[in-house]
Amino acid sequence: MRQYGVSRSSSAAKVAAVLGAVILIVLIAAPWWAGRADMRLMGELFLYLALASLWNLMAGYAGLVSVGQQAYVGFGGYILFALTIFGELPPIVAIAGAGVLGALISIPVATLIFRLRGAYFAIGTWVIAEVFRLTFAQVSSLGGGSGSSLPVGIVRSLASSRSGRESLAYWMALGAVVVVIASVYLFLRSRRGLALTAIRDNELAAGSLGIDIWRIKFVVYVVTAALTSMIGALIFLQKLRISPEAAFSVNDWTAFVIFIVVIGGIGTLEGPIIGTLIFFALRETLADLGTVYLMVLGAVAIVVMLKAPNGVWGYIAARYNVQLFPLGYRVTTEVPQKD
Amino acid sequence: MDWVNTIVQGTLLGGLYALFAAGLSLIFGVMRLVNIAHGDFIVLAAYLGLTVVMSTGIHPLLALILVAPTMAAIGYVLQRGILNKTLGDDILPPLLVTFGLSVILQNLFLEGYSADPQKMDAGVLETASVGVAGLSLGVLPLLTFAIAVAVIAGLQYMFFRTSLGRAFRAVSDNQEIAQLMGLNKRHIFGLAMALALAVTAVAGILLGIRTSFDPTAGGARLIYGFEAVIIGGLGNLWGTLAGGVILGVAQTVGAKIDPGWQLLSGHIAFLVVLAIRPQGLFPRVSG
């Protein structure tokens, strides 16, 4: 007689967890083994991965497809500048402040744009980003249309030496992406996360089970806005300069993020990780081609969406029935030992 | 009098925005598809017009004779080749595919024409004006508005009085049953996209005459068209015209208060309508 059990994990997940811990330790130690350029690259990769994981949570799980997340990236950046320059807050506190304010402003925004559905919602998010951009371009104390630089004193307050600042920037990026992925993972494992997965799979059925769809989507939107704002603050802390065009760039903060998630695999936690790696590999090899590189990116995204809509990870997961982040429930069978 | 002039200018501007929106509205009405690259197609028409004008020297408005059929053909091929495969219940595929198209188009423009702003020269048309009721109105804006009205009237006629329009409405209502009636939906969708891009061609040429454009101009055009549709109400082309006018007036009034406020005023008007009457001003609920 077989015995059946239900478990959340699998051997692949356990292996991945161990491997992940090892990789994390190696990454933490990077300031001692990696060069300056490599550390900058990795830092940038971490921040993109964080943005991608957040976009994936909204679009792949909550069904909220936004082409306007640059609103919060830019918002976070500008709030960082405002809080450190005018509020004279230490940068770390300002980053947290950016998160809180990002959450607060996302509430009235959500109330407005949730009146739109589907693709119209998407364009609505873009309009909001434009409103943010135009509004901040009017604020002359933050540089108006041409932007401003972060004062040297604030930069120095982070750490006294340049290598100290670079290590700190790297660790903050690493910390940010770990926090984001961990938060998303824990959220998806929770009851609310289960509800979200149900919504992703079949919204109508989920609603009929009594799941308050709009409340959950609202919460996801606000939390994503908060975390995205914090990432934005981090990004511009490192760039040391902000302008409306750079802060609210559709290409940088939305197009690339979307491509990462689509190519990697939407609706999975592993997808954005794969996608970010592929994106950076492509960028390092092809970016010299300029516009051609971007056209290739666009074409790849189209082909992936038409032929393999679940992305690279989706293909692997389906083919080999594997899941590295233990999110599902598996039925296990054990044949009891014969004496 | 100044304010009257501002409002009239805004109204005429609304005609252009309505043209931006008409193609978008048509496609959504027939196949529930929102084309994120719509603005970039407007710009494509402008660049095509520029190419024709530069190589043949004919007047930009005449270039329409070449550009409109070209855009229609592009639309048909695009729909049957790529976009038909994205249609279905999931909103992600059409959104992401058209987003990818947008990126490709913008970079194509960059490759072909560099990032410099371009403009088509319509000669006397651009500066001529007529006096109407004490106001001096530009001929080009008047013509644009008249064309917008004509295009929308033409589309309405097509939709409600022709066999093709019946086919569009039937396929939009119920794809399966339309197939039973012998309608090949893939072909019908292709025709709808062809028509939408032909209308977009008109919008693009008029845009290219009126202001300068560059590879990244598409995003803003998509947004204006979208706002006109939402303000006016889904499913109603005349409503879209009204929406365009309201948007145009909001922009010109805002600009009069402070030039830097022009675009922001338009967005604010959109947000206000979204807040107090989200279904739009003249919605026609379709099945």
Add this chain to the structure above:
Amino acid sequence: MPDPILKLTQLDAHYGDFQALYSLDMTLSEGDVIAVIGSNGAGKSTLMRSISGLMSNASDQVIYRGAPIGGMRADEVAALGIALVPEGRQLFPSLSVEENLLIGRRLQRAGPWDLRKVFDLFPVLEERRAYPSTALSGGQQQMVAIGRALMSNPDLILFDEISLGLAPVIIKSIYEALPDIVGEGMSAVIVEQDINKALSVASRVYCLMEGRVTLESDTETVSRNAISAAYFGIE
């Protein structure tokens, strides 16, 4: 004996992993009317979808006038002369009564049916021609659905549960009109829950249960008991 106009050979139909029809065999001679009866879920609508092309099957499992059409799309099948009056009427809400009928004419096949003839058959539709189709009663909508199918001048017409949701007196009047509809050599398959009505107009009857044919007989000689047994699966 001339070839049958429609021949189903070992017809299988699947919805994903679920199999709805199992090796169905069915024959229809030209000019004949057959009835297909069965309880809910027996596979009757799946059968209609398969024949009309809404559902794709193996090419040679559906033979029409000797040609395999199992894999064809619905619009291709319609062009060959097969029309379906779908379950639940399914009129186009954005179109008026007249426009719904005109849609049927799109195929431009030759034949006696046109707007005039449909209005002669169902005069109430002529009064309501400009109304939106959704403004009509259930029975009138059924008339529009039938008229719409007739407008394409089909050689084979499929009726999927036309009595569903209609009052008995309306059902009666529609069935009384059926001989006019199916006159002049048109072949028909009538899927019905109302067994009596179905048997009254058909020359042969098939009974389906769980995707299989449980009874095949001509309507003159079939017995009530045989039908009950086949319908409910009682041994």
